[in-house]
Amino acid sequence: MIPHRSPGSTGSTTGDAATATTAEFCGHCGEPSDVGAGPASDVHHRCGERLAMEPPRYCAACRRRMKVQVTPLGWTAECSRHGMLAP
């Protein structure tokens, strides 16, 4: 499984098209992420904290807004290109 994570996200992909090699974009704010080049940037530090309390909204690979479904005991986030992310 290829990592498809956002800063602070604990999700993993279940889609078969997850071709990203690094998290290019922040799953919370959708701005470019520097994850992979070192520790999470200050810019996205708070985003990382927020991602402990909400699902990612942007695909970390392509910045598409994902279809997110939250249920009482779980969530899924789906990018039309890169597949499904779940906790």
Place this chain on the structure above:
Amino acid sequence: MTMQPELQANPGPILETARNQVLEQGIGLSESQLLEILRLPDRDLPAALQLAHEVRLRHCGEDVEVEGIISIKTGGCPEDCHFCSQSGLFDSPVRGVWLDIPELVKAAKETAATGATEFCIVAAVRGPDIKLMNQIKFAIDRINEAVDINIACSLGMLTQRQVDQLASWGVHRYNHNLETARSYFPEVVTTHSYEERLDTCNMVKDAGMELCCGALIGMGESLEQRAELAAQLAALEPHEVPLNFLNPRPGTPLENQGIMDGKDALRAIAAFRLAMPRTVLRYAGGRELTLGDLGTKAGLMGGINAVIVGNYLTTLGRPADADLNLLVELNMPIKELQKTL
């Protein structure tokens, strides 16, 4: 957040009045009295919470009602509630999406397995259209076939015909929030009026469904307006009041509103309980941010007698186990299922 555990020897006169009026006589505080509660100094907060807890135990009992909520239709709402990430009028990252019925039934089963007795189906709409009503009917039937749980709905503003339909389908409780005080409402919502909200609330009650009518505090309203809201809710006599604390959402007009102070939130919990001694007062969204773990416990020992278990509609809550374990620790039994309709 830290709380002083010791009670003050001489709590303020409003707490003495409240003890006599609310605890002994079961009469909720008036708007001006509630404002005094909301203005209590920090040193009186433990005594206010203690009194609110006694009121809850005396007038509601020790049970805690557990509920799960789920969004059947997320995002794309035509309304402009300034706190809401599901409005289609703001540049919010929340995408429109429908939940399919098998997923809904699965979630209802998972929710029931936590001990929850309430499952509330929510849609981000101004009010339901025929398609949504048909889906709700179908969902209710499938859930009833699969699991024993009370079904509530929150589908926006209703017509009389829709109220009657929901009641006849066995929806036992309907959620429609006032959100904020009448005097602050135009600052927060411009696409519909307070009166329209009240109309739906009153129709729900008249049809014999339980009314769940909530508040969202920390949106920049004054303490006077917070007291006004509690008094307006009390006048409606809802069966349940879910109490939300603003979680500022990206892209909404309130995204830069700070997170509410935890002690103010606890004062509000005590005030709402002292306004409505017999109402189910439920912890709803935003408590994780505003109160954290310590504050969550303080609220449960300060007037709250119901929780939303697990996640909210678009954000995540505390893990279900954290709340359920806390109830065990506090010796608070979960309310058991009583099919009311």
